Amino acid sequence: MDDDQIYDLHYKKQSKVSNKSQSCTSRISFVYFLGVFILCFLSAYIAWLYGISEGRKQYYVIVEPITGLTDGNGKEDITAGSFEKVSASVVKITEAYPENVVSTSDSSKSWCGIVWAANDETGSLILTDANVVNSDQLNVITSDGTEYPATVVTNDDIIGFGVVRTDVVLSAVTFNSEDNITPGIKVFSIDYTGRKYEGIISVGSKNIKINDSIRLFMQSNFCLDENVQGGGLFNSDGTFIGFINSSDTNLGISYAIPGNVIYDTMLDLLTKGYVAGRVDVDFMKFSEIKVPNLLQQREGLRIIDVDERVLTGPVLGDYLIAINDTIVLTKKEWRDTLRSYNVLDTVVLTYLHGTEIYTVNVVLNEENDESKE
Numbered sequence: 353m354d355d356d357q358i359y360d361l362h363y364k365k366q367s368k369v370s371n372k373s374q375s376c377t378s379r380i381s382f383v384y385f386l387g388v389f390i391l392c393f394l395s396a397y398i399a400w401l402y403g404i405s406e407g408r409k410q411y412y413v414i415v416e417p418i419t420g421l422t423d424g425n426g427k428e429d430i431t432a433g434s435f436e437k438v439s440a441s442v443v444k445i446t447e448a449y450p451e452n453v454v455s456t457s458d459s460s461k462s463w464c465g466i467v468w469a470a471n472d473e474t475g476s477l478i479l480t481d482a483n484v485v486n487s488d489q490l491n492v493i494t495s496d497g498t499e500y501p502a503t504v505v506t507n508d509d510i511i512g513f514g515v516v517r518t519d520v521v522l523s524a525v526t527f528n529s530e531d532n533i534t535p536g537i538k539v540f541s542i543d544y545t546g547r548k549y550e551g552i553i554s555v556g557s558k559n560i561k562i563n564d565s566i567r568l569f570m571q572s573n574f575c576l577d578e579n580v581q582g583g584g585l586f587n588s589d590g591t592f593i594g595f596i597n598s599s600d601t602n603l604g605i606s607y608a609i610p611g612n613v614i615y616d617t618m619l620d621l622l623t624k625g626y627v628a629g630r631v632d633v634d635f636m637k638f639s640e641i642k643v644p645n646l647l648q649q650r651e652g653l654r655i656i657d658v659d660e661r662v663l664t665g666p667v668l669g670d671y672l673i674a675i676n677d678t679i680v681l682t683k684k685e686w687r688d689t690l691r692s693y694n695v696l697d698t699v700v701l702t703y704l705h706g707t708e709i710y711t712v713n714v715v716l717n718e719e720n721d722e723s724k725e
Contacts, residue, residue: 430540430550430588437590439495440523441467442583444544445480445516448489448501464544465492465516466584466592468618470524475517477622479614481582481597482507484514492518495546506621510630510691511609512597515618525584527592528611533557538588539572541596541606543580550574557610569607575599576606631697632719633690635659638672640682652681655703665712671704690716 443465465478478492490502500518507514533553540550555571576583576599585594585608594608620627637657653672658665666672674680675689676699693699695718702711 430538434540434586434588434590435542435548438525438584438586438592439542439546441525442495442542442544443467443478443522444493445478445484445502446491446493447487448491461487462544462581464580464582464584466595467522467524468515468527468592470521472521475519476522476524477505478502478516478518478522479584479595479618480514480516482509482512482514483581484516490516492516492520492522493544494522495544506618506625508617508621508627510627511613511617513595513609513614513617515621525586525592526590527615528587533570533587533593533610539585539593540588541572541574541576541583541585543576543583545577545580547577547580549576549583554605557613568610568613569598570594570610572596572606572608573604574606575601575604626719628718629695630719631690631693631695632717633687634719635714635717636666636672636686638683638686653683653686665701665710665714666703666705672701673704673709674702676700 445463445465447461463481463484465480468477468479470476476492484490484504484507487504490504492500492502494500500520502516502518505515505517533556535553535556537553538550539553540548542548551572551574553570554573557568557570570585570593572585576596578599578601581597583596584592585596585606587593593611595611595614596606596608598607599605600607617627636655636659638653639656641652641654655666655668655670655672658667672680672686675686678685678689680686680689690699693716695716697716698713699716700711701714702709704710
């Protein structure tokens with residue numbers, strides 16, 4: 353074998369070794385980059401899942417209220433500066449109509465709103481009347497006439513307020529969440545038309561029956577215009593202390609939900625989706641129908657859904673008659689009656705199955721995420 357043949361043989365062997373080394377290196381590089389890709393993908397996926405599960409808590413930034421207010425904060429005179437301080441936080445909320453739909457004075461609705469919290473992450477959360485949730489598309493109109501689209505976030509028909517949101521950061525109020533508002537302090541309000549109202553707290557926080565519902569209210573000795581639905585109640589230095597959701601024009605008084613009640617309720621609704629400690633009323637669902645032969649009642653509740661917690665007793669198609677000794681004919685009566693009890697109370701449900709009347713004992717549970725779905 354001459355020198356050229358020996359060189360060729362040696363070169364071929366070296367080439368094979370080199371090719372194998374390059375091939376091995378390529379496989380290692382591929383596996384490495386594949387591993388990095390999978391790791392990045394899993395990290396992003398886990399972050400996405402965490403964002404979904406924690407979305408409600410991350411989405412809303414809960415603003416801390418001011419504390420330590422005394423009655424002295426409400427006894428100073430109300431000045432033009434007091435109204436000016438809050439005027440930018442008072443907005444008008446209206447139903448939004450498509451361009452090809454013309455609203456009429458009879459069909460259009462509007463509410464007064466108070467900018468409760470505002471920041472770059474949340475946008476603006478606006479406190480308003482609970483009935484606003486019956487409208488799907490809304491506009492928020494600021495004091496300078498600018499309109500912004502808004503959506504409903506949540507509402508609480510028990511306390512009597514709703515919350516809507518717009519992307520724009522508006523001027524928010526400062527508010528007091530302490531239960532220290534006593535009769536005699538000077539208060540005022542301003543509606544979305546710019547009209548000003550002022551007076552005093554005539555009755556401190558107490559349970560008052562309005563429209564067949566008993567709720568916790570403060571009473572002031574002035575009333576809002578009958579065409580204005582809702583409004584903020586402020587002490588003399590412009591601090592938000594309550595939300596007016598009912599006025600009596602005959603008596604010249606208004607009822608306001610105390611600020612501490614709003615704060616605690618809103619905190620639960622925005623971070624949990626339900627109000628802690630409240631009785632769950634949705635373990636049974638009904639349709640309201642006319643039942644002329646049911647115990648000589650003109651209307652009644654036909655059961656259309658029963659929670660699995662009610663293991664024995666009424667079934668679909670039965671008719672509810674009473675809760676304990678209270679006759680129940682409508683969904684509202686069902687909700688209001690149950691909410692007069694406490695969590696873990698036992699109630700007796702009377703119902704009609706076929707032609708026979710039966711009873712079943714039910715322990716009332718706390719409202720939670722599952723019961724709100």
